[in-house]
Amino acid sequence: xxxxxxxxxxxxxxxxxxxxxxxxxxxxxxxxxxxxxxxxxxxxxxxxxxxxxxxxxxxxxxxxxxxxxxxxxxxxxxxxxxxxxxxxxxxxxxxxxxxxxxxxxxxxxxxxxxxxxxxxxxxxxxxxxxxxxxxxxxxxxxxxxxxxxxxxxxxxxxxxxxxxxxxxxxxxxxxxxxxxxxxxxxxxxxxxxxxxxxxxxxxxxxxxxxxxxxxxxxxxxxxxxxxxxxxxxxxxxxxxxxxxxxxxxxxxxxxxxxxxxxxxxxxxxxxxxxxxxxxxxxxxxxxxxxxxxxxxxxxxxxxxxxxxxxxxxxxxxxxxxxxxxxxxxxxxxxxxxxxxxxxxxxxxxxxxxxxxxxxxxxxxxxxxxxxxxx
Amino acid sequence: xxxxxxxxxxxxxxxxxxxxxxxxxxxxxxxxxxxxxxxxxxxxxxxxxxxxxxxxxxxxxxxxxxxxxxxxxxxxxxxxxxxxxxxxxxxxxxxxxxxxxxxxxxxxxxxxxxxxxxxxxxxxxxxxxxxxxxxxxxxxxxxxxxxxxxxxxxxxxxxxxxxxxxxxxxxxxxxxxxxxxxxxxxxxxxxxxxxxxxxxxxxxxxxxxxxxxxxxxxxxxxxxxxxxxxxxxxxxxxxxxxxxxxxxxxxxxxxxxxxxxxxxxxxxxxxxxxxxxxxxxxxxxxxxxxxxxxxxxxxxxxxxxxxxxxxxxxxxxxxxxxxxxxxxxxxxxxxxxxxxxxxxxxxxxxxxxxxxxxxxxxxxxxxxxxxxxxxxxxxxxxxxxxxxxxxxxxxxxxxxxxxxxxxxxxxxxxxxxxxxxxxxxxxxxxxxxxxxxxxxxxxxxxxxxxxxxxxxxxxxxxxxxxxxxxxxxxxxxxxxxxxxxxxxxxxxxxxxxxxxxxxxxxxxxxxxxxxxxxxxxxxxxxxxxxxxxxxxxxxxxxxxxxxxxxxxxxxxxxxxxxxxxxxxxx
Numbered sequence: 044x045x046x047x048x049x050x051x052x053x054x055x056x057x058x059x060x061x062x063x064x065x066x067x068x069x070x071x072x073x074x075x076x077x078x079x080x081x082x083x084x085x086x087x088x089x090x091x092x093x094x095x096x097x098x099x100x101x102x103x104x105x106x107x108x109x110x111x112x113x114x115x116x117x118x119x120x121x122x123x124x125x126x127x128x129x130x131x132x133x134x135x136x137x138x139x140x141x142x143x144x145x146x147x148x149x150x151x152x153x154x155x156x157x158x159x160x161x162x163x164x165x166x167x168x169x170x171x172x173x174x175x176x177x178x179x180x181x182x183x184x185x186x187x188x189x190x191x192x193x194x195x196x197x198x199x200x201x202x203x204x205x206x207x208x209x210x211x212x213x214x215x216x217x218x219x220x221x222x223x224x225x226x227x228x229x230x231x232x233x234x235x236x237x238x239x240x241x242x243x244x245x246x247x248x249x250x251x252x253x254x255x256x257x258x259x260x261x262x263x264x265x266x267x268x269x270x271x272x273x274x275x276x277x278x279x280x281x282x283x284x285x286x287x288x289x290x291x292x293x294x295x296x297x298x299x300x301x302x303x304x305x306x307x308x309x310x311x312x313x314x315x316x317x318x319x320x321x322x323x324x325x326x327x328x329x330x331x332x333x334x335x336x337x338x339x340x341x342x343x344x345x346x347x348x349x350x351x352x353x354x355x356x357x358x359x360x361x362x363x364x365x366x367x368x369x370x371x372x373x374x375x376x377x378x379x380x381x382x383x384x385x386x387x388x389x390x391x392x393x394x395x396x397x398x399x400x401x402x403x404x405x406x407x408x409x410x411x412x413x414x415x416x417x
Numbered sequence: 418x419x420x421x422x423x424x425x426x427x428x429x430x431x432x433x434x435x436x437x438x439x440x441x442x443x444x445x446x447x448x449x450x451x452x453x454x455x456x457x458x459x460x461x462x463x464x465x466x467x468x469x470x471x472x473x474x475x476x477x478x479x480x481x482x483x484x485x486x487x488x489x490x491x492x493x494x495x496x497x498x499x500x501x502x503x504x505x506x507x508x509x510x511x512x513x514x515x516x517x518x519x520x521x522x523x524x525x526x527x528x529x530x531x532x533x534x535x536x537x538x539x540x541x542x543x544x545x546x547x548x549x550x551x552x553x554x555x556x557x558x559x560x561x562x563x564x565x566x567x568x569x570x571x572x573x574x575x576x577x578x579x580x581x582x583x584x585x586x587x588x589x590x591x592x593x594x595x596x597x598x599x600x601x602x603x604x605x606x607x608x609x610x611x612x613x614x615x616x617x618x619x620x621x622x623x624x625x626x627x628x629x630x631x632x633x634x635x636x637x638x639x640x641x642x643x644x645x646x647x648x649x650x651x652x653x654x655x656x657x658x659x660x661x662x663x664x665x666x667x668x669x670x671x672x673x674x675x676x677x678x679x680x681x682x683x684x685x686x687x688x689x690x691x692x693x694x695x696x697x698x699x700x701x702x703x704x705x706x707x708x709x710x711x712x713x714x715x716x717x718x719x720x721x722x723x724x725x726x727x728x729x730x731x732x733x734x735x736x737x738x739x740x741x742x743x744x745x746x747x748x749x750x751x752x753x754x755x756x757x758x759x760x761x762x763x764x765x766x767x768x769x770x771x772x773x774x775x776x777x778x779x780x781x782x783x784x785x786x787x788x789x790x791x792x793x794x795x796x797x798x799x800x801x802x803x804x805x806x807x808x809x810x811x812x813x814x815x816x817x818x819x820x821x822x823x824x825x826x827x828x829x830x831x832x833x834x835x836x837x838x839x840x841x842x843x844x845x846x847x848x849x850x851x852x853x854x855x856x857x858x859x860x861x862x863x864x865x866x867x868x869x870x871x872x873x874x875x876x877x878x879x880x881x882x883x884x885x886x887x888x889x890x891x892x893x894x895x896x897x898x899x900x901x902x903x904x905x906x907x908x909x910x911x912x913x914x915x916x917x918x919x920x921x922x923x924x925x926x927x928x929x930x931x932x933x934x935x936x937x938x939x940x941x942x943x944x945x946x947x948x949x950x951x952x953x954x955x956x957x958x959x960x961x962x963x964x965x966x967x968x969x970x971x972x973x974x975x976x977x978x979x980x981x982x983x984x985x986x987x
Contacts, residue, residue, distance in 0.1 A: 046949055056945030066925030113802055113888065113895040114849040114948040225838065242453065331452045337823075337831035337858035342800040342891065345852060388450060388461060 045071060045117065045344070045385050047089070048109040049101040057101050063093050069135070071385040073110060075118060075351035078379045078395050079316070080210065081144030082221030082231065083351045084110075084118035085380070090135040095128055097136075102126055107180065108140040117344065118351045119143050119222040120180070143180060144222035148206035153179050155199070155208045162202060164193045164297075166212045169205050170228060179205075182226040189216060189230060194297030195266055211297070215304060217311030223352060233315070234355040237375055239341055243360030245332045248376075248394065249323035256290035256317040257281040261309040266299035274302065276309035278318035290317055316396065325380075325393035333390075343383055343390040350381035356392070419505040420472075423494035431487045433475040435537070440504075440515075440983055441468035443546030443722075465546040470502070470515065473525070474538045484536055495520035495540060499921055502544070503551070513985040514978075516545040516921045545921050547722040549978035550985045558714030558961065558973040559652075563701030565626055569619045569677075570697045572599045580692075581614045589615065592693070596659050598634070602691030613692040616678040621699050623669040628703070630666045631679060632657040632695040638683035639749045640692075642667045644674045651958060653704040653713040654747070655755035659695050661792040661867065663753030666704055674699065683749055688862070706757040707776035707884065709969035710738075711962070713755065715747055718956040719987060720979030725918035726954040728896075729974045730963055731934070736910030737900035738967025739806075739847055741886075745893030747958035753795035756962055758885040763790040763871070774845070775806055775964055776884040782807075782817070786875025787882070793823055793856045793870040799891030803850045805874070806883040806966070809841040815880040817850050821872035823858045830858035845883050845966070847897060847947065850874075855887070884964075890950070897948035900930050902967045907932045912968065915939055916952065918977075926951055 047059040047068070060066040073087040087110060106123040109116045121140035129136045147153045155169035156162060158176065163169050167190040173179035189212045209220045209228075218230045258277040265272045294300065294308055330340045333356070346354070358374045379395035420427045420434050427434050447462035474491060478484040494500055498519050505512040520542035530536065570577075573591070580589040580601030592598045605611045613635070623629075629649060633640055640663070642649045649667035657664035681692040704713040718724060730742060745751055759776040762768075765787030768780045780787055803819055820834030835851040860868055874885060888895050901910030911930035919926040928949060931939030953959075954975065965971040979987060 044950070048945060050945075058945065058949050060926050060949065060951075061941065064925065066919070066927075111948070112800075112852065113890055113950055114804070114847070114897055115802055115852055245453070329450055329452055334859075335831075335833075335854050335857070337833070337854075337856070339798060339854055339856060339859050342854050345800055345854060348852070388448065 045073075045110045045112055047071070047087075048111050049123070050107040050109075051100045051103060052105045054100055059091075062099050062101060063091060063097060065092055067092060071110075072382065073117070073347065073385070074380060074382045075347050076380045077219070077221075077350055077353050077377065081142060081148060081206065082219050082353070083144045083223060084121055084142035085145070086142060087121050087140045089138050091138065092132045092135045093129065095130055102136075102138075107143075112344065116224060117348050118224055119226050122146060122180075142222070143226065144228070145206075146179060147173070147204055147209070149204065153177055153205045155203050155205050157198075162199045163197060164199050164203075164208065165190060165197050166193070166209055168197075169208055173205055180226075181222060181228055183228075185223075185227050185229040187230040188220070188228055195299035214311050214315070215307045217307065217314050219315070219353075221351070224348075231353055233377055234353040237355045237357035238336065238349055239346060239354070239356045240334045240336070241326070241328065241356055241358045242332050242334065245328065246326050246358040246360070247324075248326075248358070248374075250320040251323045252285065252320055254316065254321050254396070255281075255285060255319070256288045257285065258287060258289045259309045259313045259317055260289060260291045261305050261312075262291065262293045262295055263297070263305040263308075264295050264299045265305075266301050269299065271295065272302070272305070274305035274309045276306070276313040278313065281318040285320070319396065321396040322394045323397075325391055325397060327389050327391050329389050343388070344385075346390060346392075347381040347383045350378045350392070354378050419503075419507055421501075421503040421505070422491075423497065423500045425490060425494050427474055431477050431483065432491070433477070435473040435475060438472040439470060441470050441544070443468050443982065467518075467543045468546050469541060469543055470517065471539070471541045474540055475535060476538065477535045480534065484534060488536070488538070491538065492522060495522050495542065502542070511985050511987060512551050513548045513981070513983070514551055515548050517542045518544065547724075547980040548983060548985060549724075549980050550720070550987055553976055554719050554979055555974060555976040556716040556718070558712065558716060558963070559703050560970050560972045561703050561705050561709035561712055562970075563626075563703060566630075566698050566700040566702060567621070567626055568696065568698045569621055570617065571597065572694050572696060573597045575599045577617045579616050581612075583612050587613075596662075596695045598693040598695045600691050600693035602689055604689050611681075611683060611690050613681040613690065614678055615692055615694055616676065617697075618676050619674055619697075621674040622672065623674050623699055624672045626699040626701045627669045628652055628666045628700050629669050629674065629677070629697070630664060630700050631697050632659050632662045632664050633679070634662045634693040634695070635681045635683070635691065638681045638690075638752060640665055640752070641680045641682070643678045643680075644669055644671060645676050647671065650717065651715045651747075653715050654753065654960065655704060655706065655713045656753050656760060656792065656795055657695070658760070660790070660869070661794060662695055663795065669699070706755065706962075707759055707778070708772060708774065710775045710966060711757060711884070711964045712971070712973070714961045714963065714973055715958050716961055716973070716975040717958055718954045718975070718979075720956050720981050721986070722980040722982060723953060723955045724977050724980040725920050726952070726975045726977040727918060728916040728952065729976070730914040730965065730971050731974070732905075732912045732965065732968035732971045734912070734970055735968040736902050736905040736912050737914060737965045737971060738902050739899050739964075740897065740914055740966070741847065741962070741964040742896045742914070742916065742952075742973070743888055743893055743962040744952040744954075745889065745960050746953075746955060747960045750797040751892065751960065753792075754797060754889070755795070756886040756888050758789045758791065758872070758887060761789040761791045763788045774883040775966055779881050779883055782815075782874055782876035782880045782882050783878070784875070786818075786873050788871055788873045789885070791870040791872055791887075793860070793868050796855050796870075796887065797889060797892060798856065799854070799889040800852055801855050801887045802852055802890050802895070803885065803887055805848050805850055805885045806845050807839065807841055807848055807880055808843060808845040808883075809878075809880050810843055811879075812840075812842045813878055813880070814838055814840050816877035817848075817874065817880070818877070819850060819872065819874045821853070821857060821870050823856055823860070823868050823870045825860075825864055825868045833857040841880060849947075852890075855889075894950040894952040895948045896928065896950060896952065898928060898930060898942055898946040900942075900967075905932055907938050913939065918951070
C-alpha cells in the first residue's frame with residue numbers, strides 16, 4: 044500500500060496518515076505515461092473523509108506530493124491542485140495531483156528564458172534558468188538533455204513554454220523527454236527490448252488508422268540558401284501494405300535551420316508516431332497475466348513505474364501488427380499509459396498509439412501544448 | 418451469563434435479555450478473479466467488514482416513569498458513537514468484548530405487555546468485525562546479549578535419533594555432505610499434509626542458555642519443537658550460516674532439556690519432502706545479525722484474527738539512532754527469510770571489522786563491488802526494496818549499480834538490476850536504492866532449495882557500506898525513523914520509538930518518539946521520517962528485524978488486544 048508524503052511550499056513534509064482527524068485516504072489511483080509531451084508520472088487522485096471546513100497547509104494547491112512505497116518514491120513527485128471539498132463524510136474531499144514534468148506544459152506554466160531573462164531556444168539553458176531563477180522544482184537535468192538550439196538562433200522572438208521547447212527538441216532528435224524518479228529531466232529513446240511478457244490468450248488489440256501516415260513532409264527555411272525547402276521521410280513497407288498517406292509539418296516558425304536538422308524532424312516524427320497502425324483498445328491485466336522476463340508474476344506497481352521510463356511488453360499469441368503472418372507468434376508494444384488503483388489486483392495498460400476515441404482524450408489532444416515558435 | 422453495554426448491566430434488574438442474541442459475523446470483503454483458470458475464480462480477500470449484532474432487551478418497571486427512566490439509561494449507552502458490549506459467560510470461558518458503534522433501538526410495542534409494565538426493545542448495532550479479550554497482551558523480544566553456546570549435536574551421525582513420517586516410524590539417515598546432516602524423508606501426493614519428526618534425548622541445562630537453536634532444511638515449511646513434551650515458543654528465525662538452511666531459536670522455559678522433538682508440517686505439490694538437521698545447540702545469545710544493533714525476533718500474537726498492535730522499540734541507555742523496524746508474517750513462505758545481506762557476502766573488497774556499525778563491519782563498494790550469494794529459496798516471492806547503509810569520506814554522489822542473477826549449479830538464469838545516484842556524507846545513512854521482483858526467475862520449490870542468487874552491488878566512486886538489505890514490501894511493512902544519536906535527552910535524541918495503529922477509538926495511526934518510559938514526552942517526530950508503512954499482526958507469530966544504529970540494548974515490544982472470531986479464548 045502506497046503512502047503519500049506531502050510537502051507544502053515552504054513547509055515540512057507530512058505523511059498523509061498524519062493529516063485530518065482520521066488520517067485515512069482511499070481510492071488512490073495513479074497514472075504513468077510514455078509518449079508525446081512529458082513522460083513519466085502523469086497524475087494521481089485520491090479521496091479523504093474530512094470535515095467541510097477543514098484546513099491544513101499541506102492540502103493546498105502547489106503542495107509537492109510523493110507516492111511512497113516505504114522509503115522509495117514511485118516515479119517523480121507530483122504537484123497538488125486545489126482540492127475539491129466535500130460536503131460531509133458521505134462526500135469525501137477529492138484530490139488530484141499532476142506529474143511534476145507537466146509543470147512546464149500549458150499556457151500557465153514555465154517559459155523558456157535564459158539566465159538574463161531573454162528567451163532561449165536551448166533546452167538545457169531554459170531548464171537551468173527555470174530551476175535556479177524561476178522556482179521550477181526539478182532537481183536538475185541529465186546529460187542526455189539537448190544543449191543545442193532549436194532553430195537557427197539561440198533565442199526566439201516569441202515566448203515559448205519549456206514544454207513546447209522540449210517537445211520540439213525531442214522531435215528533432217527522435218527522442219522523448221520526461222522527469223524521472225530522481226526528479227531530473229531526461230531525453231529518452233523508445234525501448235527496443237521487452238521487459239514483461241503477457242501470457243497468450245489474454246491480449247486482443249484492435250487496430251486503427253486514425254493517425255496513420257506513411258510519408259512525413261517537413262517544410263523549413265534552409266539556412267545556407269535562405270530558401271524554403273521540404274524534407275521527407277517515408278516507410279516503404281507501410282506504403283506497400285496500407286497505401287500512401289502524407290503528413291505535413293511546418294517548422295518555418297523556427298527560422299532558418301540546416302537540412303540535417305529538418306531531416307531529423309522528419310525521421311523522428313515518422314519513427315515515433317507514424318508508419319504504423321494505431322490501436323483501438325487497451326488491456327486490463329492481473330499480476331498473473333503479465334510476467335517478468337524470468338517468468339515470475341509481475342508486481343503491478345513496478346509495471347506502472349517502469350512504464351514511466353519506457354516499457355516494452357511482449358504480447359504472446361498475437362501476430363505482427365502489420366497483419367501479416369511472418370512466423371512470429373508475438374507482438375511487442377510500447378506501453379503508452381498505465382493506470383493502477385493502489386491495492387487492486389489489476390492494471391490498465393494502453394499501448395502507445397492508442398486512437399483517441401473518447402471525448403476526454405480528444406479534448407486533451409486538441410488543447411495540447413503546441414510547438415516552439417521562433 | 419452477563420451482558421454489559423458500556424456501564425449498563427443488561428442482565429440485572431430492570432433489564433432482561435431475551436434468548437436468541439445474534440452476534441453476527443465478520444463480513445469478508447472479497448474479489449473474485451478468474452486469472453487464467455478455465456473454470457471458476459480465485460476469491461481474494463484481505464479484509465473483513467463490520468458485523469451486525471441483534472438482540473432484544475426487556476425492561477420491567479413498577480410504573481411508566483420507571484420504564485421511561487430505564488429506556489433513558491439504555492439509550493444513553495446505545496447512542497454513543499463507540500462503546501463496548503461485553504459478554505461474560507460466567508463459567509470457564511473468559512469474557513468477550515465487542516467494539517460497537519451507535520445502535521439502532523426500536524420499541525416493539527405490545528398492549529398486553531404495556532399493561533404489565535414490560536417493554537421490549539430490539540437493538541441492532543454494528544460492531545468491529547472481530548471481538549477481543551478484556552485485557553491486553555504484551556510480547557517482548559529480549560534485549561541483545563549473551564555469548565555462550567553449547568553444541569548438543571553436530572549431526573555427524575544418526576546415533577540416538579528417531580524419526581517418523583505421518584506418525585509411522587521412519588529411518589533416520591546421515592548425510593556426509595557437506596554439510597553433515599541427519600534427516601528423514603517421505604514421498605507425498607498432491608496437497609497431502611505431511612508431518613515429519615526427528616527426536617533425540619539430550620542432557621542440557623537451560624537455566625542460563627535457555628534458547629534452543631537448530632539449523633535445518635525443509636523448504637516451504639514450518640518447524641516446531643517440543644522439550645520434554647512441552648511445546649517450545651519460537652523466539653526468532655532467520656538464515657543459517659549453512660547456505661540454504663534456516664536457523665530457528667526456541668525459548669526453553671524449563672531449567673533442563675532432555676527429550677527434544679522437531680516437527681515439520683506442510684502440504685503442497687507432490688514431491689519427496691525431507692527434514693534435514695545440520696546442528697542443534699543451546700545458547701544465551703539472542704539472535705543478532707552482525708552486531709547488537711541488528712536483531713531478529715519473533716513476537717507472539719495471541720488470538721485467532723488479525724489485530725492492531727502497538728510496537729515499541731526502547732533503549733534504557735542510548736538514543737536509538739537511525740531506526741528500522743521491519744515486520745513480516747511468520748509462515749511457511751518466510752521460513753528462514755532474513756533481509757540483511759552481509760551474512761551472505763561471497764566476495765568483494767577488504768572487510769574492516771567495526772563494532773560501532775550495524776553489521777559489525779564496513780567494506781568499500783568500489784571496483785568490481787561486492788557480491789552476495791543469497792539462498793534465494795529463503796526469499797519469498799515479492800517486490801523487494803534494496804536498501805543500503807552507506808557513507809563516503811568527504812561526501813559525494815556515487816552511482817550505485819546492482820545486478821543479480823539466479824544460479825542453479827553453473828547455469829545462470831535471468832538477470833535483473835538497476836542503478837541510482839545518491840548523495841552521501843561522511844556519516845552513514847540509509848538509502849533506498851531500487852526495487853526488484855525476486856526471485857528473478859520462477860523456480861520449482863525443489864530448485865529453490867539449492868539455487869543461489871548472485872547479487873553484485875558496486876559504486877562508481879568512493880563509497881563504503883555497513884549493511885545492505887532486501888526488504889520484501891509485498892509481505893512486510895517497513896518503518897524507518899531517524900531517532901538521533903548523541904545523549905538521549907527530553908526533547909532531543911530519542912531512546913524510545915512508538916508505532917501506534919489505527920483503532921476504532923483512534924482511527925488515525927501515528928508514530929511517536931520520546932525519552933520518558935511513561936510516554937509523557939512522546940511526540941510525532943520533527944519533520945518527516947523516511948518510511949511509514951502500517952504493520953500487520955496476524956496470529957500466531959510475526960517476525961521483526963530491528964535495526965538501531967546507535968543503541969545496542971534496544972528491546973522491541975508488541976502489545977494490544979487478542980482478536981477472535983466470536984468468542985475470546987483468553
